[in-house]
Amino acid sequence: MTKIVAGEPATDEYELELSKKLMEITEPPPDGGLTAWSQVLVSHLLVVNGFGYISSFSLFESHWVAVLGRSASEISWVGSMQMFLLFFVGTLSGRAMDAGFFRSLIYVGCTMQILGTFTTSACQAYWQLFLSQGIANGLGNGLLFTPAVALVGTYFSKKRALALGFAACGAPVGGIVFPIVCRKSENIVLWCI
Amino acid sequence: MHDVRLTFGAFQIARQLEPTVGFAWATRVMGFVMLFNTAVIITLAKPRHASRIKGPLVEWSSFREWPFTLFSIGIFLTLWGVYFAYYYVCTASMISMAAHAQNETLTRVHANIDDHVWEGGHPCLVFNIAHASHHPKRGWHPRSSDPSLTRGQIFRCIQHIDSIRFGFRYPLALLDWSFELQWICRLSDRVRHTLQCRADAVSLDFIQSHHRSE
Numbered sequence: 001m002t003k004i005v006a007g008e009p010a011t012d013e014y015e016l017e018l019s020k021k022l023m024e025i026t027e028p029p030p031d032g033g034l035t036a037w038s039q040v041l042v043s044h045l046l047v048v049n050g051f052g053y054i055s056s057f058s059l060f061e062s063h064w065v066a067v068l069g070r071s072a073s074e075i076s077w078v079g080s081m082q083m084f085l086l087f088f089v090g091t092l093s094g095r096a097m098d099a100g101f102f103r104s105l106i107y108v109g110c111t112m113q114i115l116g117t118f119t120t121s122a123c124q125a126y127w128q129l130f131l132s133q134g135i136a137n138g139l140g141n142g143l144l145f146t147p148a149v150a151l152v153g154t155y156f157s158k159k160r161a162l163a164l165g166f167a168a169c170g171a172p173v174g175g176i177v178f179p180i181v182c183r184k185s186e187n188i189v190l191w192c193i
Numbered sequence: 194m195h196d197v198r199l200t201f202g203a204f205q206i207a208r209q210l211e212p213t214v215g216f217a218w219a220t221r222v223m224g225f226v227m228l229f230n231t232a233v234i235i236t237l238a239k240p241r242h243a244s245r246i247k248g249p250l251v252e253w254s255s256f257r258e259w260p261f262t263l264f265s266i267g268i269f270l271t272l273w274g275v276y277f278a279y280y281y282v283c284t285a286s287m288i289s290m291a292a293h294a295q296n297e298t299l300t301r302v303h304a305n306i307d308d309h310v311w312e313g314g315h316p317c318l319v320f321n322i323a324h325a326s327h328h329p330k331r332g333w334h335p336r337s338s339d340p341s342l343t344r345g346q347i348f349r350c351i352q353h354i355d356s357i358r359f360g361f362r363y364p365l366a367l368l369d370w371s372f373e374l375q376w377i378c379r380l381s382d383r384v385r386h387t388l389q390c391r392a393d394a395v396s397l398d399f400i401q402s403h404h405r406s407e
Binding site for chain 2: 038039042045049063092103106110113114
């Protein structure tokens with residue numbers, strides 16, 4: 001690989017792109033502005049979809065205990081696996097983001113998250129639930145969580161704690177929204193059917 | 194008589210299907226909410242990052258910083274207790290509450306709202322934002338964080354009240370589970386409390402010394 005030296009003109013297109021990125025990263029974080037705060041919104045929504053959904057697991061716990069006839073302990077393995085994968089895969093996805101795979105992580109993670117949620121709605125057996133909510137959703141969350149946190153950190157310096165605070169508030173917001181959505185939509189959809 | 198039996202049978206089947214059909218669609222609606230969020234995420238997300246191809250998978254050297262190590266252990270033990278409440282609150286509320294109140298209980302846990310606070314319309318979510326914005330370790334950025342001990346202590350107290358509520362009140366008061374679980378929760382809370390206080394002190398010392406050196 002060609003070594004890039006600061007100050008020397010870049011010859012290759014790849015080198016030019018890389019030198020631009022290096023110049024950008026040496027600049028101090030903007031600490032504000034529309035782009036920076038829109039990344040806080042992105043991070044907030046990622047946390048809503050991830051932690052907010054996981055934190056609403058109690059909804060699923062009580063439902064699946066009744067429907068599948070399994071013990072609360074057995075059902076909670078699904079949520080535990082989901083949570084384990086979030087943090088464990090997060091250690092790897094953070095490094096993948098550093099390596100420049102942010103977009104790929106977002107696409108794959110969001111797809112797995114949504115796939116896991118929709119397949120959960122069609123589950124009829126314990127293994128299906130484990131696969132959809134525990135594994136698919138857990139892997140999706142794992143791919144998204146660390147990039148969500150790291151993304152805000154690159155845009156803020158002085159206001160980093162505040163920005164991360166707003167992003168982290170996605171967990172309680174999701175935890176408030178999802179149970180309400182579930183309660184309301186359950187009744188509405190039944191009425192429509 | 195036959196019609197009555199048939200009607201009664203159909204009614205029974207409908208009653209049995211009702212929660213299943215309703216919940217499946219409710220999950221799909223949650224999926225659509227996530228889909229909408231994803232559309233916004235993909236549209237707006239813009240990484241500001243240079244590629245780092247080389248380097249270790251895990252930066253173990255971070256643990257050489259005592260504040261970071263203590264904070265890691267503290268947050269590990271905090272999360273240990275937190276999700277007992279999140280996972281079991283609806284199951285627990287099935288024992289003592291009406292069906293319609295179960296989801297509301299979950300909402301209250303997330304909003305960190307107590308009964309009397311709920312009536313006053315004073316959700317602690319605001320405190321969480323304020324706490325996050327003033328706590329040095331949340332942003333892990335000692336240079337620009339506020340090293341004010343008094344303010345830090347106030348927000349730390351709020352967090353401890355929150356964590357005690359999460360860690361103790363809901364799983365133990367509602368479920369009244371086995372002695373072993375109670376023992377684990379209490380032990381983890383005590384160790385976590387001690388370590389986090391220590392981590393606070395070390396990190397504040399670190400920040401103050403950093404400011405002095407500047």
